[in-house]
Amino acid sequence: MRAALAAVAAAIVFAPLQAIAQTPMVPYFGKNQIRYTNFRWNIYTTDHFEIYFYPEEEQHLERIAGYAESAYQHVSSDLKHDLAFKVPLIIFKTSSEFQQENVIPGAAVEGVAAFAEPERDRMLLPLDEPPDLLYRTITHELTHIFQFDIIPTSLIRRNLPLWLNEGGADYEAGYWDPLDIMTVRDAAVADIVPKMSEMEGYGGFNNPRLIYNLGHACYERSASSRSATRSAPPITAATSRRIRRRRRSSRRFPRSRRRQAI
Numbered sequence: 420m421r422a423a424l425a426a427v428a429a430a431i432v433f434a435p436l437q438a439i440a441q442t443p444m445v446p447y448f449g450k451n452q453i454r455y456t457n458f459r460w461n462i463y464t465t466d467h468f469e470i471y472f473y474p475e476e477e478q479h480l481e482r483i484a485g486y487a488e489s490a491y492q493h494v495s496s497d498l499k500h501d502l503a504f505k506v507p508l509i510i511f512k513t514s515s516e517f518q519q520e521n522v523i524p525g526a527a528v529e530g531v532a533a534f535a536e537p538e539r540d541r542m543l544l545p546l547d548e549p550p551d552l553l554y555r556t557i558t559h560e561l562t563h564i565f566q567f568d569i570i571p572t573s574l575i576r577r578n579l580p581l582w583l584n585e586g587g588a589d590y591e592a593g594y595w596d597p598l599d600i601m602t603v604r605d606a607a608v609a610d611i612v613p614k615m616s617e618m619e620g621y622g623g624f625n626n627p628r629l630i631y632n633l634g635h636a637c638y639e640r641s642a643s644s645r646s647a648t649r650s651a652p653p654i655t656a657a658t659s660r661r662i663r664r665r666r667r668s669s670r671r672f673p674r675s676r677r678r679q680a681i
Contacts, residue, residue, distance in 0.1 A: 517545035586634015
């Protein structure tokens, strides 16, 4: 019996070693990037874009090309700059398929609507968004491509501050989400808006969107001080309405009874 137990123990001890020795060494980097779909890529060329699509997206192709070219005209006119190359625009039919991208493995995590990468100036985005939001997303990411071209980070040997990069892209998209407006106003009321020279990274804020919103507000302030001809953005318009209300209330009520505008 003792001999039998010894034989079983030896088998148990040496079995893993044999298994390990028999397992070939294979590269494992990138093996956890799961791809469920075999995309059959095609290229559709416009004046300023090379749009990468697969057959399931073909019915949306002309609409997306129109959005992209319209966004290009807007950003190019505003920044007074033209790109010397066609922008690669890689589109996915759904957000779940977008998360399978391998341009930057792991970049398209849940919550990321799209991204632009500076190495080869590529834009990636899904199509399952409302038309107005999709157009703003294209405009936002295209602004990054212009930023990469105007200020090459390889020359300045550092990345642009996040508020400058993302604030400029949000500004060109030309839209304020009501929640974003609220966060900027709350930061101003709480007196936690840092100096521009101190706005590094996410600024130490609990809300990562706040640094984007503060950058957006900086661009609007700069455009307002230059008497920009573009239509008044929501924050500026809201400020003007409050000023008008204050003026009317000051004429209507004595100073001791004046109501505070909210």
